Amino acid sequence: MRHLLLTATAIAAIALPAQAQDRAATNRIIDEGLNRSQVMVTAQHLTDVIGPRMTNSPAMRKAEGWTQAKFSEWGLKNVHKEGFPFGRGWSIERSSVRMVTPRVVQLTAIPVAWTPATNGAITAPVVVAPIERERDFAKYRGQLSGKIVMITQPEPARDGTEPDFKRLTGDDIGKLDQYRQPTYDPASADRRMKRLDYAKKLDAFLKSEGAVAVASMSYRDGKLIHGEGYLFGVGETPSLPQVQIAQEDYLRLARLAKIGPAPTLEIVSDVRFDDSDANAYNIIAEIPGTDPKAGYVMAGAHLDSWVAGDGATDNGAGSAMIMEAARIIAASGIRPKRTIRFALWSGEEQGILGSMAYVEQHLAHRGPAGSEDAKGGNGMQRYYGYTDRWPITPKAGYGDLAAYFNIDNGSGKLRGLYAEGNPAVVPIFREWLAPYASMGAGNVVIRPTGGTDHVFMQSVGVPGFQFIQDPLDYGSRTHHSSIDTFDHLKAEDMRQASTVLAGVLVSAANAKDPLPRMPLPTKPVVTDPFAYSQDDD
Amino acid sequence: MRHLLLTATAIAAIALPAQAQDRAATNRIIDEGLNRSQVMVTAQHLTDVIGPRMTNSPAMRKAEGWTQAKFSEWGLKNVHKEGFPFGRGWSIERSSVRMVTPRVVQLTAIPVAWTPATNGAITAPVVVAPIERERDFAKYRGQLSGKIVMITQPEPARDGTEPDFKRLTGDDIGKLDQYRQPTYDPASADRRMKRLDYAKKLDAFLKSEGAVAVASMSYRDGKLIHGEGYLFGVGETPSLPQVQIAQEDYLRLARLAKIGPAPTLEIVSDVRFDDSDANAYNIIAEIPGTDPKAGYVMAGAHLDSWVAGDGATDNGAGSAMIMEAARIIAASGIRPKRTIRFALWSGEEQGILGSMAYVEQHLAHRGPAGSEDAKGGNGMQRYYGYTDRWPITPKAGYGDLAAYFNIDNGSGKLRGLYAEGNPAVVPIFREWLAPYASMGAGNVVIRPTGGTDHVFMQSVGVPGFQFIQDPLDYGSRTHHSSIDTFDHLKAEDMRQASTVLAGVLVSAANAKDPLPRMPLPTKPVVTDPFAYSQDDD
Known part of the structure; x- marks a missing residue:
């Protein structure tokens, strides 16, 4: 009830600008978007036809070309790509993991991204060695030679006592509308950098001990696999092949190893690197504004994905929605005052690198005057160090971006907007969303969100936002997983x-x-002495 | 509350026999069962070490030997196996299904049980041909040559809006305690026989049309696969290799085929037949009774399983519980009046054939005097025709079996007993369960259950029962599936x-x-004119 009351009050308070808008445009948009939708055709091409679009992979290159062609076909202007340094391309040609002793089982597993190929089959016994930090190295020294090292602690997931598929209730949304004061953990970036550093040290340790391959455990049960890997920089490739094994299969291996003798695995990981271009590319397209001095608004979604599924809910869905919004506006013949810019980001899954590059290229410099941009770093170092660079120095285009809207939470319908800790936008958003309230999208909540392409804009003071979306089975099942496929998208x-x-x-x-x-x-100073930081990225 | 009241009344009414029992035995059983349990060690051997135990497979042969050895080791008597005609042994050595055009995807799939090997790789385009009945043959004639035929209608599963993991509430149990009058559908067996017949006709049609392999779709989503097949009889083996493909992968193939050109699959199904012994074997063991004229009581669970997982919840769990109950009673030094016989059935998954053979061998003949036993039929024909044979003629041992208890509903704890439509046993069960009510097992409900090894005993009038069990994730995820593994068993x-x-x-x-x-x-005559039969088995 509190929400309804606030909404009514807010609309009344700013009624004049609302009436000044072109209400007919709203209905043309709804007509085009609901009666002549192309969004599922677009989504199907990105997912079924092109498939998973790992940054710099051959499929991502196809997607970069196809999306530009589509934008142009639909009449968008200034369609182009903007490169930034990234790293290697990588794709899976064939993979197989079998337990071959004490009995034969075809396991469910996936090569970990950017790990090297096995060059044929590696057949070796496993050893369970959950090495979680550098001080564990001593414990396993001398025990790993000739072994496939199982590096995850073999603990099963908790039972699924919540439904996989969910839509937000009014209560759920109400809980998101509670202001939280900002806190600052000065050591968090440091810890993350150390974690990344650890991955490299672990690989070197395992190699020096004579291990022949690495196996980790999927973090979801039910045979879902994911295969994320982060050593994508040129010169960073780990020395050992690595597979992520489905939880049920990994746990069986660990139990059999405990009984003894250790099971033997046969791993075939036929993966391919593509070093033809170390740059990743953001795709940009525009609907030009009628007032060149009014700046621009922008919407973006990352086009890149992981590789276990087809990158459907993460983030073919968001990419298709961005493209469809562009198509709808263009097809409706609307000529907005400000330019509307659309972005399909790359490198999001490896540290939000595409939109970070955009910030660096167009909006602001972070760090001491004259210091190298974060993009000078290699791989994920860029990401982890980025928000710890001070001061922020606006660039020429800083003031031009009037608002950025990001989509990256699956295929669920929009339920409203996060004000992202910016209370001044609340009444404005309520007014913009009012025509869509009867479609379920009328909510505005104060909660900030993180983890995707609006955060680095926010971090330099540019107004970047996300929409509230019905979660469906995104967080529970499809996010990064082997079932992130077109059939889990909801057309309506x-x-x-x-x-x-x-x-x-x-x-x-x-x-x-x-x-x-x-x-x-500016650099925050308010830290929370009661907060025990659990920042584990 | 109604339950509690009835329980108290019932106990009071039959208090004398209860007091006559050896209450000390109850506490020795609880001590042995909870403080020195071996049930998870047994379950792990059956699932992790031996693995899936498909009827007549090499692993099932191992299980037949190991379980007899265990029974003997624990001091059980008259440990032996009882054979019955079944069919072929079959196991998977290696399998791989990849989409190789229009792009490369390693799919999740499993060879369908008792289908032949591919002998290397079969690479061919798919065709979506959901042939569901004989009259569909004409529609696809001339279109299947050289193709891998996708025979399932490509429809996705419904969203999972219920939790995967569940325990029964008092309300859930209350709903099971409502008497339902029996109904009889005289045409049901006929329809089932036709369905089985259809599988053979479909194989012959596909072969004659020049199809090279068959692909069906898994009936659960989330990349779970199952691979059940029923043409296990000698001389029944289908002519074409067949794989069951995970729903996400199958639906992608179907969508791509609709866009065209049809995707190409590469199928490797390296499966092995074992025809060294066409008999399947039930395992029997006993704790002898002190009164040779008192007959026997019996508990059983099927030891056989499907092959996609390790047969853990279906029915390594039940097998391990049966074996553990035998061990507990033997270790407690209890000398019961009646003999307690334990059975580990085979061939349950292919038509409850092991316990049917037991009925035929020990309890009753079904069909006209002098007619061949049902076991004379081949494959699943035995199952479908069995309960339609009249009259029932008791054999010499018919009166000896005082009660049969079956376990086949996963690893969930026992919540009580189904009276299976036999109201006269309700007060007796309540009394037997009273000591275990505080462990959650005090409930008695009237509902009959079906689909497992007590049904053919019931069908000839022998009192066969099942326990109410907490469902956990048995029905939702593990039953027959690729995640039917030890980690989904609950030790407590x-x-x-x-x-x-x-x-x-x-x-x-x-x-x-x-x-x-x-x-x-006797042959039922009451049919329900309002019931539209949906028997699709």
């Missing part, structure tokens, strides 16, 4: 989302004023 | 179940009278 949700997104973008592009910003961030 | 539940089972068996063996039976069944 995706049509609604593309339509609402288009509507919000047009409202933002036509708004009298740019969105109110937070002050330019 | 299995200790409780083995202990309660042992206690109930001792009560049944010591009871003054055999359990009240239903009258000898």
Whole structure:
């Protein structure tokens, strides 16, 4: 009830600018978005036809070309790609992991991203060696030679006592609308850097001990596998092949190893590197504004994905919604005041690197004057160190970006907007969303969100936002997993989302004023002495 | 509350026989079952070490030997196996299904049981041909040559809006205690026979059309696979290799085929037949009774399993509980009045054939006097025709079996007993279970259950029962699936179940009278004119 009351009050308070907007445009958008939708055709091409789009992989290159062609076909302008240094391309041609003694079982497993090929089959006994930090090395020294090392602690997942598939209730949404004061953990970036450093030290240790391959355990049960890997930089490739094994299969291996003798695995990991271009590319397209001095609004989603599924909910869905919103606005013949820019990011899964590059290229420099941009770092170092660079120095285009909207939470319909800790935008968002409230998208909540392509914009004081989305089975099952496939996308949700997104973008592009910003961030000083940091990335 | 009241009343009404029992035995059973349990060690050997135990497979042969050795080691008597005609042995050595055009994807798939090997790799385009009945043949004639035929209608599963993992509430159990009058569908056996016949006709049609392999779709999503097949009889082996493909992978193939050109699959199905012995074997063991004229009580579980997982919840769990109950009673030094016989059945997954053979060998003949036993049929024909044979003629041992208890519903703890439509046993069961009510096992409900090894005993009028069990994730995920592995077993539940089972068996063996039976069944005549039969088995 509190929400309804606030909504009514807020709308009344800013009724004049609302009436000034082109209400007919709203209905043209809804007509195009719901009656002539292309969003599932787009999503199917990205997922079924092109498949998983790991950054710099051959499939991602195809997607970079195809999405530009589509934007152009739909009449978007200034369609181009913007490169940034990334690392190696990598793809899976064939893989097989079998237990061959004490009995034969075809296991469910996937090569870990950016690990090297086995060059044929590696057949060796396993050893369970859950080496979690550098001081564990001593414990396992001398025991790993000729072995496939199982590096994950063999603990099963908890039982699934919640439904896999879920839509948000009003109560759920209400809980998101509670302001939280910011906290700052000065040591967090440091710890993350050490963690990354550890992955390299572990690989060197295992290699020096004569281990022949590495096996880790999937973090979801039910035979879901994921295969994330982060040593993608040129010169960073680990020396040992590594597979991630389904939880049920990994746990069986660990139990049999405990009984003894240790089971023998046969691993075939036929993976391919592609070093033809170490740059990754963001795709940019625009609907030009009628007022060249009014700046631009922007919507983005990362086009890259992991490789176990087809990158459908993460983030073919978001990419298709962004593209569809562009198509809807273009097809509706709307000429907005501000330019509307669309971005399909790359390198998000490896540290939000595409939108970080955009910030560096267009918005602000982080770090002492004259210091190298974060993009000078290698691999994920860029990501972990980035928000610890001070001060922030705006670039020429800093003031032009009036609002950025990100989509990266699966295929669920939009339920409203996160104000992302910026209370001044709440009444404005309520007004923009009012036409879409009857589609379930009328909610505005204060909660900040993280982990995707709006965060580095937020981190330099540019207003970046995400939509509230129905979770469906995104967090429970599809996120990064082997079932992130087109059949887990919800067509009706995706049509609604593309339509609402288009509507919000047009409202933002036509708004009298740019969105109110937070002050330019400076290094925080308020730390929480009661918080025990559990930052484990 | 109604339950509690009834329980108290019932106990009061039959208090005398209860007091006559050896209460000390109950506490010795609980001590042995909970403080010195071996049930998880047994279960691990059956699942991790021996693995899936498909009827007549090499692993099932190992299990037949190991379980007899264990029974003997624990002091059981008359340990032996009893053979019955079954069919071929079959096992998987290696399998791989990849989509190789329009792009490369390693799919999740399993050879369908008792289908032939590919002898190397079969590489061919797919065709979606959901041929569901004989009259569909004409539609696809001339289109299948050289193709891998996708025979399942490509429809996705419904979203999982219930938790995977569940325990029964009091309300859930209350709903099971509602008497339902029996109904009879005289045409059901006929339809099932036709369905089985259809599988053979379909194989012949596909072969004659020049198809090279068959692909079906898994009936669960989330990359779970199962691979059941029923043409296990000697001379019944289908002519075409067949794989069951995970739902996400199958649906992607179907969608790509619709866009065209049809994807190409590479199938490797390295499976092995073992025809060294066409008999399957039930394993029998006993704790002899002190009164040779008192007959026997019996508990059983099927030892055989499907092959996608390790046959843990179906039915390594039940087998281990049966074995553990035997061990507990033997170790407790209890000398029951009646003999307690333990059975580990074979061929359950292919039509409850092991316990059917037991009925034929020990209890009753079904069909006209002098007619061949059902076991004379081949494969699943035995199963489908069995309960349609009239009259029932008791054999010499018919009256000796005082009660049969079956376990086949996963690893969940026992919550009580199904009276299986036999109201006269309700007060007796309540009394037997009273010591275990505080462990959650005090419930008695009238509902009949089906689908496993007590049904053919019931069908000839012998009192056969099952326990109520907490469902856990048995029905939702593990039943027949690729995650039917040891890590999905619950140790505390299995200790409780083995202990309660042992206690109930001792009560049944010591009871003054055999359990009240239903009258000898005759051919039913009451059919339900309002019931539209949906028997699709």
